Amino acid sequence: MPAQARSGPTLLPVTADDGRVGGSTLNDRILGRGWQRFQPIEAAFQRGEIDAAEWHARIGAVIGPAYLSATDPRAQSGFAGSPAEWESARRFLFAAIRRDGTFLDVGCANGLLLECAVRWLAEDGVTIEPFGLEILPELAALARQRLPNWADRIIIGNALDWMPHRRFDFVRTGLEYVPAPLRPQLLAHLLEDVVAPGGRLIVGAHSEPAGSPPDLQSEVSDWGFTVAGAAEIPHTKDYRVVRRAFWLDKPL
Numbered sequence: 398m399p400a401q402a403r404s405g406p407t408l409l410p411v412t413a414d415d416g417r418v419g420g421s422t423l424n425d426r427i428l429g430r431g432w433q434r435f436q437p438i439e440a441a442f443q444r445g446e447i448d449a450a451e452w453h454a455r456i457g458a459v460i461g462p463a464y465l466s467a468t469d470p471r472a473q474s475g476f477a478g479s480p481a482e483w484e485s486a487r488r489f490l491f492a493a494i495r496r497d498g499t500f501l502d503v504g505c506a507n508g509l510l511l512e513c514a515v516r517w518l519a520e521d522g523v524t525i526e527p528f529g530l531e532i533l534p535e536l537a538a539l540a541r542q543r544l545p546n547w548a549d550r551i552i553i554g555n556a557l558d559w560m561p562h563r564r565f566d567f568v569r570t571g572l573e574y575v576p577a578p579l580r581p582q583l584l585a586h587l588l589e590d591v592v593a594p595g596g597r598l599i600v601g602a603h604s605e606p607a608g609s610p611p612d613l614q615s616e617v618s619d620w621g622f623t624v625a626g627a628a629e630i631p632h633t634k635d636y637r638v639v640r641r642a643f644w645l646d647k648p649l
């Protein structure tokens with residue numbers, strides 16, 4: 398049984414350094430844009446006022462319309478920035494994939510990361526078969542429309558309890574996709590039921606203060622998971638921040 402995740406939303410202390418760099422505060426960078434809308438939802442869950450289904454419904458009611466009204470494919474995946482910034486922010490994740498195999502993007506939104514992963518890895522001589530899991534049907538529909546050749550590989554489901562018919566060599570997820578106390582359960586489920594034997598579960602990308610100890614990775618270790626590797630890249634627009642990822646291996 399995995400250990401409990403830390404409870405309570407984390408607010409960074411407001412310091413003299415909490416001004417705007419590249420248009421965003423440090424809290425925007427670390428907690429994600431729109432954190433002011435998400436934290437009351439997390440707090441309501443942790444007070445026991447709403448259950449996980451309502452947590453997902455409320456988060457989805459924020460994310461869905463925002464992504465669907467976006468006019469560029471990166472914003473339809475929740476990313477604000479140029480194509481070059483997107484590539485910097487996501488390509489480093491694929492340091493975790495050094496051989497051919499199947500790849501599942503948990504929370505695939507409009508499918509942009511799937512497309513890019515195939516192309517970036519092909520440039521490195523690695524062939525992956527892409528699959529996407531998405532909790533919001535309207536975003537899954539957008540991904541299927543954008544990527545008709547892979548339409549049957551875009552699946553609607555909640556990563557926390559989705560039971561696939563097959564397993565995947567490489568699975569990427571974010572921990573923010575479930576209420577904080579359920580994060581150990583999400584990792585345990587994905588490793589047990591979604592990642593193939595000999596496969597890898599990649600967590601990221603998330604932002605943390607530059608030069609800081611890898612906080613999320615340490616928390617995951619404290620839950621009892623063994624971290625097999627990690628990668629980090631400077632934020633292209635904010636010297637205070639790095640983007641990080643780490644991965645867990647499933648034995649054969």
Ligand SMILES: C[S@@+](CC[C@H](N)C(=O)[O-])C[C@H]1O[C@@H](n2cnc3c(N)ncnc32)[C@H](O)[C@@H]1O
Pocket residue numbers: 460474475476487502503504505506507510530531532533536554555556557573574575602
């Ligand atoms: C920020 S986007 C990520 C897009 C892309 N995968 C990337 O890494 O840039 C997060 C997506 O995850 C989806 N999502 C959130 N919680 C989820 C869950 N529990 N199961 C499946 N998808 C989820 C959201 O609806 C959203 O489309």
